[in-house]
Amino acid sequence: MPSRLLLVLTAALALAGCGFHLRDRLALPEDTPPVQVISTTPYSELVTILERNLRNAGAKVAEAEAKKGDVARLEVVSERWGDLPIAIDERGRAQEFSLRYATIFSFRLADGTELVPQQSVELARDYVSPPEDATGTSTEREILADELRREMAASILRRVDSVVRADQGRLRGAPPVLPEAPAGAPVSAPASTP
Numbered sequence: 001m002p003s004r005l006l007l008v009l010t011a012a013l014a015l016a017g018c019g020f021h022l023r024d025r026l027a028l029p030e031d032t033p034p035v036q037v038i039s040t041t042p043y044s045e046l047v048t049i050l051e052r053n054l055r056n057a058g059a060k061v062a063e064a065e066a067k068k069g070d071v072a073r074l075e076v077v078s079e080r081w082g083d084l085p086i087a088i089d090e091r092g093r094a095q096e097f098s099l100r101y102a103t104i105f106s107f108r109l110a111d112g113t114e115l116v117p118q119q120s121v122e123l124a125r126d127y128v129s130p131p132e133d134a135t136g137t138s139t140e141r142e143i144l145a146d147e148l149r150r151e152m153a154a155s156i157l158r159r160v161d162s163v164v165r166a167d168q169g170r171l172r173g174a175p176p177v178l179p180e181a182p183a184g185a186p187v188s189a190p191a192s193t194p
Contacts, residue, residue, distance in 0.1 A: 034062035
């Protein structure tokens with residue numbers, strides 16, 4: 001029994017030493033009604049992931065039939081995918097691609113107040129695609145696409161969380177907190193409003 005306890009303590013110290021910590025719950029204003037996630041893309045897998053992540057973060061998720069004035073709305077305005085060739089072979093055939101995924105989103109409270117103004121997030125991953133092995137390449141691309149969707153959902157929720165925490169900090173007089181971008185991922189600036 002003591003060796004098992006020692007093992008658990010050692011693992012806990014190792015995790016603490018490497019900087020690992022559990023994420024806090026998603027910060028939303030206290031009076032936020034259930035959140036409805038909507039998208040202009042029918043059957044969007046990103047919407048499903050966002051709803052699951054919202055539930056896991058402690059937020060209430062509204063059903064699709066909810067009335068507009070009764071829910072906060074996380075709206076995914078646009079989702080775009082693209083493959084950009086970044087390397088070619090001696091025959092001029094593409095060998096390596098950059099898979100790009102960009103979204104535009106906004107978050108509004110039930111009263112129509114824009115909590116997070118419309119902004120875009122872009123992520124990219126590179127993958128090798130030998131022309132002779134088209135089957136393996138499509139599987140690799142699908143795996144990367146799933147990974148990018150999960151990262152996109154996390155990035156969107158981090159932005160919502162950071163805006164809410166910054167607003168709460170301003171009310172208490174703390175300096176604003178800027179959202180973090182995943183390592184190596186290009187992130188575009190928020191869209192300006194006229």
